[in-house]
Amino acid sequence: MVPIAAPTHSFCVHLPAAGNFKLKTNMRFVVKACSNNGSRARRGTLYMGGVEVDTPCLLLATRKGLPHFITPDLLHSLHPNARAMEISPLHFWECPSPSTVTAIGGVHGMLSMPEYGFIAIPRDSVMCIPNAEGSNKFGASFETPYGHRMVKPVQYMENICALKPNLWSSLPDEVPSWVSDKRNIISVDRTTRWLDDCLSMQPTGSESAALGAVVGGTSLELRERSASEVASRNVAGFLLAGFGLGESIEDRPVLLDAIMRNLPEDKPRHISGLGLPVEVLQGVAAGIDLFDSTYPYLLTMGGYAMTFPLNMEEKLFVSKESNVELSDIGDDSAKINLRATIYRNDASPIMQSCSCYTCQKHTKAYINHLLNTHEMLAQTLLEIHNTHHYLQFFEAVRHAINVNNFNMFSSWFVKHRR
Known part of the structure; x- marks a missing residue:
């Protein structure tokens, strides 16, 4: 069957070149094919500087910018689509210092990897607590390589500006599924406020583009509200945060659908917390483009x-x-x-x-x-x-979308995994 020729959407951001590291600055996302058989699955291409990544894609999990056991020379021959890395800004929190990272040329210069795309996601054990002054403002206590550290948007943005990733996510106040409604509302309000703070502190002409974090726990109403508020901001795409924190696999599609109804079609969507193959298929069916996963590492x-x-x-x-x-x-x-x-x-x-x-x-x-x-x-x-092998799995998913056969492929895969 010939795949549906979906309207091609293009999202462009023109950014200035980075210091001594001459990164290309044209960034865009193009949707090239969509499923027409009851799912939102779509195939596209994300251009980050000189990096071209086919989606849905796997962002390679890293520690301080590199996969745990794969050296840069091996990355070149690993897979044609192994060009996007997920990094945590928390791994670079105190060493080296932001000034040192800036002088080196950001994460691309520090790792001597200008031909790779880096997406910064603050996913390590987020817990919000009052700051030391006891005021009404809140920071976030992150688990870093150096222990718990209080992080506020101003500190977070200092790190982001030093690293200069291709894409970065605003701080999400992620909560597990069992929190109270009151705590969930606080999470949504705080995440939106942090997004505004982060965007206001991004330097004019910055070469990095922002992903707005969407939260809301297991509440359909709050998920819709968070997605709608974030979509109204000037962001390059979206991070669907707070998943993999206790919600059931049966309830997840409804939550994802509530979010997707309130997001534009022409911007990429990234999700954290869904890394198993069956979870990836769930996310692809909902219209997710970017995934990070520790599944290969844990195996x-x-x-x-x-x-x-x-x-x-x-x-x-x-x-x-x-x-x-x-x-x-x-x-x-x-x-x-x-x-x-x-x-x-x-x-x-x-x-x-x-x-x-x-x-x-x-x-x-x-x-x-x-x-x-x-x-x-x-x-x-x-x-x-x-x-x-996992990158090949994502390639098989993209092929299934291309030939308008994603639902059949997904059903076959889930049946045999069980």
Whole structure:
């Protein structure tokens, strides 16, 4: 079936060049195809300076700007769409100082990665408390690498202006699903006030564009109100915050729908807190464009490798040992446990069909050996495969939208994951 030719929307921001690091300044978002079978799924392209990223896309989770075990030279060959990084400004809170980061040339100059896009999201354990003076103004206590730190918009914007990410999110006051209605209302009001404060402190001609944070917990009314208020501000896109904090998977589509009805179609939407494959499909169906996820990293740390199929023609993974139950060795239809002794002498790659460096060069037996001898190379090889496989998953999602087959792909995937 030919995909629906959705009207092409373009959002452009013309920004000045950055110091000694000559970043291109034309940024826009273009919607290229939409689903017409009951979902808001859409495929597009996000241009950030000289970086071009196809959406829906995965932002690679980083610590101080880089994935945990993948070096910059390996990133180049990881995947064609591995060009967008999610960073937390909190990781750069005290070291190096904002003045040092500014002198180096922001996050692009510090990491010597001008060809990558960086999106700053303050997602680390946000908790709002009164400030030390006991006034009516509130700051936020963030869990940073140096412990809890009180953060206010003025301090946050100092960090953002030093880092110069391509996109940055305003501070969200995220609350779990079980808070009272009164606390939820405070969250919405505070997040909107913080957005206004952050926008007012952004320097004129700044090269970074803002994402407005949308909150509201599990209240449809507050989610709609927050989305409507943020959409009325001069922002480049939206961060859907406060998800993954206790809401049920059954209630989430209704909450997302309430938000989407109040957001414009021509700006990108990012969501934090939904990183599992099934959650990603939920978000894509709602019209989300950008996702950050620690799922590949967490599997890597556990010694697991992703093996779930990426298209409806592939068969599910089946253990070669018919007398071994998958549950006994930690394997299932989505992943395999490479610490298991069953792989000690397995000379095959993680997946025969995978084109990543790990699968092309190394065997399950070698990775099993590295894991059991506590060699860090094990995590490097596993994260290469897991990140590549997850990026391939997003590519399969984009293809399904292109051929107007997203709903069928999503139903097939969820059925086999169960």
